[in-house]
Structure formats: structure tokens, C-alpha cells
Amino acid sequence: MELRSSRAVSAGWLAQLLSEAEPSLRRGIAAELGLSKLEELEPDDRVPRHVLDDLWTRIPELSGDPDFGLHFAGRASPRALGLLGYLARHSATIGEAVARVVRFQRLIMDASDYDATFADDGALTIADGPQTGADPWPRHLAEAVMGCFLTLPAAWSGALVRAESADFQHPEPPDVAGHVALFGCRPRFSRPRNQIVLSAATARLPMREADPALVGYLEQAAEAHLEAVPHPDEWVERLVAAIEAELGSDLSLAAVAERLHVGRRTLQRRIAELGLSYQHLVDSVRRRRAEQLLRDPRLGLEEITERLGFADPSGFRRAYLRWTGTTPRGR
The missing domain is CATH 3.90.1520.10 (H-NOX domain)
Structure with missing residues (x-):
């Protein structure tokens, strides 16, 4: 999401x-x-x-x-x-x-x-x-x-x-x-x-016009277009930035609340008002960051796993499979 x-x-x-x-x-x-x-x-x-x-x-x-x-x-x-x-x-x-x-x-x-x-x-x-x-x-x-x-x-x-x-x-x-x-x-x-x-x-059914090289280019174009879509209020952007800053360290709700200088319960209430869950937000930030890191051939799976805050590569593989239906670098 x-x-x-x-x-x-x-x-x-x-x-x-x-x-x-x-x-x-x-x-x-x-x-x-x-x-x-x-x-x-x-x-x-x-x-x-x-x-x-x-x-x-x-x-x-x-x-x-x-x-x-x-x-x-x-x-x-x-x-x-x-x-x-x-x-x-x-x-x-x-x-x-x-x-x-x-x-x-x-x-x-x-x-x-x-x-x-x-x-x-x-x-x-x-x-x-x-x-x-x-x-x-x-x-x-x-x-x-x-x-x-x-x-x-x-x-x-x-x-x-x-x-x-x-x-x-x-x-x-x-x-x-x-x-x-x-x-x-x-x-x-x-x-x-x-x-x-x-x-x-x-x-798993294959598409008739599958083209991995073209998809890579189109994904970059889609991400650029997505960034151009009007942004909402500043608080949501601050929340996303706080989660991104906690990737690779403490992704707990309390840690993000502290970074935003609000109480844990206040943050929980404001996320609920958006119709979201904290875990859903974390998944969204992780997925977007994973797509960016996987494009860099210099980064191994261990390093990407660490940067995303997963305990081990198997945890990252399971999450990526749940998000996309494929394994990292397995597309």
C-alpha cells in the first residue's frame, strides 16, 4: 500500500x-x-x-x-x-x-x-x-x-x-x-x-509479451510519475521519513514515536485515523527501499537484509515473496 x-x-x-x-x-x-x-x-x-x-x-x-x-x-x-x-x-x-x-x-x-x-x-x-x-x-x-x-x-x-x-x-x-x-x-x-x-x-500463468528489460525501465518511469503525484499533509511525510530512518535499527512503534517526538499511543491513534496499520506502513517503506537496493549489483543479499532491518536473509526472502510472488533477484 x-x-x-x-x-x-x-x-x-x-x-x-x-x-x-x-x-x-x-x-x-x-x-x-x-x-x-x-x-x-x-x-x-x-x-x-x-x-x-x-x-x-x-x-x-x-x-x-x-x-x-x-x-x-x-x-x-x-x-x-x-x-x-x-x-x-x-x-x-x-x-x-x-x-x-x-x-x-x-x-x-x-x-x-x-x-x-x-x-x-x-x-x-x-x-x-x-x-x-x-x-x-x-x-x-x-x-x-x-x-x-x-x-x-x-x-x-x-x-x-x-x-x-x-x-x-x-x-x-x-x-x-x-x-x-x-x-x-x-x-x-x-x-x-x-x-x-x-x-x-x-x-503463475505467463504473459504473452513479457519483457524483463522493458519492465525495468517502465518501473523507474512509474516511480518518477508516482513522486509527481500531489503529496498529502506534512505529517504523513514525516511519519514515512521516520520509518525510513529506523530501517536497519529499531523499527518498533516506540522508536518511531520517539523520533517524531510524540507518545506511542498518540502515534498509534494517528496511524489508525489514516485507516492503516503500523506493520502495513513498515512493509510499504521496506518494499520501496528493497526495490531500490536490488537494482544495485554491488549489494549482496546480506547487506540488503541488514539495511532493511530484517533479522536474516530468509526473513527478507519470505517478505519479498509475499509482496511480489518472486524471490529477490529472482525476477
């Missing part, structure tokens, strides 16, 4: 959503939501996040399509992902592609609680939804996003991609036949998170 949140969405996402509506409907909704000049925006421009939620409520309502989100996923264009779409398409496997989409998702949409976690057996759990304490996403937004984690990898791999299980926060709709057809299973509704699980075999 990335740590910064400007609560915005890329104009590219909105443009594709509006393209799904009839021209007259599109103009009416755009004007209603103050988006009459959307066509003048660049794909990487940022639009307030509430606009996305409003669109995902209004367009399905006016379209008369009870399964708008599912059908949107079936028609989703990789172009809406911009740089992130190319990065995913040229990854080695579906699992790596999904992990990279989640890692750089802030290039598309902020203010989300998203995660991709590999189990010990290689199964991949993908979660995406509102931050803790926020209202659930509109039904069609949740179904479209989770559906795209199946339809886009299917297009890039040439394989039939289905989920082992699927959960949604919203109540069960009257008819779930479309859900079963898209996800390959009967979803569960009114659950704590929006998430799907891909089997280990699915996560």
Missing part, C-alpha cells in the same frame, strides 16, 4: 467511464458533475475523487444496465491505465502484473485500501476498496475494479482467468448470474472488504 493520498483520480479513468455512456447522456452527466471540460484534461491530470463516486452512481442509474460494473470490466481498455498498463502487460506472469498494478495504483486512483498478498502456496489475494472507516464504494465501481483484475490479465496472457473466491462490501443484488460468469464463482456479499483470490496456478 502506498502511503500518500491526495484523494484524486486520473482523468484517463474518468474519460473511459464517460465513454461508456451515450453521447447525450455523457454530456448531461458531465455538465451535472462539473466536468464539461473533461475533454481538455490530459490523461494524467487529477480530478477530485468524489467525482468518480458520483459518476459510478449516476451512469449506471441512467444507463438502465443492472450489471453495468460487470459489463464495464468486460470492455475495459488497457489504455485507461496509461503507463501502468504497459508495465503490467510486459511483466513475466499474471501474479507479477497484478502486484505491480497494486503497487503503482495511486497513478490511477487515490484514497483506496488496496493490497496484493501472496500466500505460502502462491495463491494471490487482491483487495481494493475504501479506506478504513469510509463509506463502501458504489456497487458498480467495486464490481468493475475487481472484475478488471481478471479481464485485463486475461487479455494480456491469452488465458481464461477466474477467481477462486470473490467478496464484496455491498449487499447481494437480485441476480448474480453475471457475477458467476465473470468471476467463475458465486461471490459473497456484505463482507468486510472487496477482494478476490487467484489460485497459485493462475498467478
Whole structure:
């Protein structure tokens, strides 16, 4: 999970959503939501996040399509992902592609609680939804996003991609036949998170246009773009900097609190207000730093392990496998 949140969405996402509506409907909704000049925006421009939620409520309502989100996923264009779409398409496997989409998702949409976690057996759990304490996403937004984690990898791999299980926060709709057809299973509704699980075999499926050299270049470009996304308040940046400063030494909550000159309980409360957990923050900082260190061929695994604050290389390997589905330098 990335740590910064400007609560915005890329104009590219909105443009594709509006393209799904009839021209007259599109103009009416755009004007209603103050988006009459959307066509003048660049794909990487940022639009307030509430606009996305409003669109995902209004367009399905006016379209008369009870399964708008599912059908949107079936028609989703990789172009809406911009740089992130190319990065995913040229990854080695579906699992790596999904992990990279989640890692750089802030290039598309902020203010989300998203995660991709590999189990010990290689199964991949993908979660995406509102931050803790926020209202659930509109039904069609949740179904479209989770559906795209199946339809886009299917297009890039040439394989039939289905989920082992699927959960949604919203109540069960009257008819779930479309859900079963898209996800390959009967979803569960009114659950704590929006998430799907891909089997280990699915996560390992190769991509048709895998290109490790190109992926290395695109990752650097994605990181540069991510740094250009608007930053949130200064306190979050100070928190991230404090965790980074403690890498390789004492990563305890108390040590970071002392570095920030606040009490342990105060820090714990402020992290909870962000809808995050301390361990999640540490994982995010470690992962980002690990990607940087692994690019340096002069550094051995022992030194990288020490710099990241892991007790031994095996602990680092397990964490990296959980984050990416691969071992360090094993990509």
C-alpha cells in the first residue's frame, strides 16, 4: 500500500467511464458533475475523487444496465491505465502484473485500501476498496475494479482467468448470474472488504509479451510519475521519513514515536485515523527501499537484509515473496 493520498483520480479513468455512456447522456452527466471540460484534461491530470463516486452512481442509474460494473470490466481498455498498463502487460506472469498494478495504483486512483498478498502456496489475494472507516464504494465501481483484475490479465496472457473466491462490501443484488460468469464463482456479499483470490496456478500463468528489460525501465518511469503525484499533509511525510530512518535499527512503534517526538499511543491513534496499520506502513517503506537496493549489483543479499532491518536473509526472502510472488533477484 502506498502511503500518500491526495484523494484524486486520473482523468484517463474518468474519460473511459464517460465513454461508456451515450453521447447525450455523457454530456448531461458531465455538465451535472462539473466536468464539461473533461475533454481538455490530459490523461494524467487529477480530478477530485468524489467525482468518480458520483459518476459510478449516476451512469449506471441512467444507463438502465443492472450489471453495468460487470459489463464495464468486460470492455475495459488497457489504455485507461496509461503507463501502468504497459508495465503490467510486459511483466513475466499474471501474479507479477497484478502486484505491480497494486503497487503503482495511486497513478490511477487515490484514497483506496488496496493490497496484493501472496500466500505460502502462491495463491494471490487482491483487495481494493475504501479506506478504513469510509463509506463502501458504489456497487458498480467495486464490481468493475475487481472484475478488471481478471479481464485485463486475461487479455494480456491469452488465458481464461477466474477467481477462486470473490467478496464484496455491498449487499447481494437480485441476480448474480453475471457475477458467476465473470468471476467463475458465486461471490459473497456484505463482507468486510472487496477482494478476490487467484489460485497459485493462475498467478503463475505467463504473459504473452513479457519483457524483463522493458519492465525495468517502465518501473523507474512509474516511480518518477508516482513522486509527481500531489503529496498529502506534512505529517504523513514525516511519519514515512521516520520509518525510513529506523530501517536497519529499531523499527518498533516506540522508536518511531520517539523520533517524531510524540507518545506511542498518540502515534498509534494517528496511524489508525489514516485507516492503516503500523506493520502495513513498515512493509510499504521496506518494499520501496528493497526495490531500490536490488537494482544495485554491488549489494549482496546480506547487506540488503541488514539495511532493511530484517533479522536474516530468509526473513527478507519470505517478505519479498509475499509482496511480489518472486524471490529477490529472482525476477
